[in-house]
Amino acid sequence: MTTLVDRYRDRLPLAAGDRVVSLGEGSTPLLHADFLSRELGIDVWLKLESANPTGSFKDRGMTVAVSRALAEGARAVVCASTGNTAASAAAYAARAGMTAAILLPQGAVALGKLAQARAAGARLLEVRGSFDQALRGAQALAASGGLTLVNSLNPDRIEGQKTAAFEIVEELGRAPDVLALPYGGGGNTRAYARGFAEWDAGMPRVLAGAAARRGETLASAIRIVDPAHRAEAEAAVRDSGGTVVALTDDEIVAAWRSLAEREGVFCEPASAAGLAALQKLGASGTAVVVVTGHGLKDPDAVSRTAAPVVEVDADPDSIAAGLA
Numbered sequence: 001m002t003t004l005v006d007r008y009r010d011r012l013p014l015a016a017g018d019r020v021v022s023l024g025e026g027s028t029p030l031l032h033a034d035f036l037s038r039e040l041g042i043d044v045w046l047k048l049e050s051a052n053p054t055g056s057f058k059d060r061g062m063t064v065a066v067s068r069a070l071a072e073g074a075r076a077v078v079c080a081s082t083g084n085t086a087a088s089a090a091a092y093a094a095r096a097g098m099t100a101a102i103l104l105p106q107g108a109v110a111l112g113k114l115a116q117a118r119a120a121g122a123r124l125l126e127v128r129g130s131f132d133q134a135l136r137g138a139q140a141l142a143a144s145g146g147l148t149l150v151n152s153l154n155p156d157r158i159e160g161q162k163t164a165a166f167e168i169v170e171e172l173g174r175a176p177d178v179l180a181l182p183y184g185g186g187g188n189t190r191a192y193a194r195g196f197a198e199w200d201a202g203m204p205r206v207l208a209g210a211a212a213r214r215g216e217t218l219a220s221a222i223r224i225v226d227p228a229h230r231a232e233a234e235a236a237v238r239d240s241g242g243t244v245v246a247l248t249d250d251e252i253v254a255a256w257r258s259l260a261e262r263e264g265v266f267c268e269p270a271s272a273a274g275l276a277a278l279q280k281l282g283a284s285g286t287a288v289v290v291v292t293g294h295g296l297k298d299p300d301a302v303s304r305t306a307a308p309v310v311e312v313d314a315d316p317d318s319i320a321a322g323l324a
């Protein structure tokens with residue numbers, strides 16, 4: 001197995017002797033999207049970050065952040081999370097023999113993510129409040145000492161996540177013309193911008209899909225009112241000639257359905273925000289759409305938006321009627 005750190009160690013902040021805490025992250029598929037390419041009249045590729053070990057792009061950052069925390073002698077990590085950072089931090093901390101303290105916005109984390117963090121034995125606290133409030137709590141806890149913050153405010157997270165841009169350039173042989181991705185707190189947008197800049201292969205035009213109603217979107221992963229990286233992420237988008245695209249939930253769900261129904265790619269709703277931005281604005285040339293998290297993380301989203309299951313008896317007539 002080649003870990004992410006093995007693949008790009010010379011571009012990551014880890015010393016030669018540091019123990020690497022890895023679950024086999026990175027080297028994710030870049031899948032050609034035949035239907036979407038025809039629909040949009042351009043060449044569309046999907047970067048399946050949902051194929052990372054805990055099912056989201058967070059693992060790229062977490063391998064670096066947890067390895068560094070371990071090297072520095074930390075015994076515990078802390079984060080606030082809408083769910084995916086929680087699942088990733090819990091798994092990497094478990095592997096490192098560290099405690100993970102995780103602050104979740106009450107009632108706002110998808111079922112699969114909660115199950116992942118619980119299964120790994122993380123200390124889960126449900127904060128009576130929003131993600132934004134939970135993040136301030138996590139920052140205060142980290143500042144009081146002893147725990148390392150592993151939200152993307154930790155620069156090691158961004159360092160790890162920039163490697164997705166490296167992989168795209170290596171696989172396409174050049175930077176794409178357009179990169180479309182979801183925009184929650186903006187850490188990942190910054191990470192891609194840094195990755196393309198460091199590889200020196202040119203910067204794609206970045207389309208960053210955000211929920212128009214940030215505090216209420218059904219895409220719970222990006223239910224973040226005040227993005228921690230707003231200034232830097234939006235500057236990077238502007239400098240690339242790209243746009244922050246405000247999306248309705250209907251637009252996000254339409255993109256999410258086309259990924260599942262037309263491409264066979266089942267992601268969580270927030271992960272379709274990049275495609276929704278691309279569908280809304282259009283583009284030319286080659287576009288890479290980042291699919292950030294797996295669909296199994298949020299089964300309730302399916303119940304709310306997909307066709308119901310039909311109940312039948314086990315006889316041929318009843319089955320035929322059920323299919324009619």
Ligand code: AN7
Pocket residue numbers: 056080081082083084085086152182183184185186187188189221222268270271292293
């Ligand atoms: C699937 O886990 O903020 O713009 O606490 O889970 O870097 O914040 C997750 C964010 C996109 C947005 N897609 O990325 C968390 C968290 C998925 C996500 C984003 C998230 P950023």
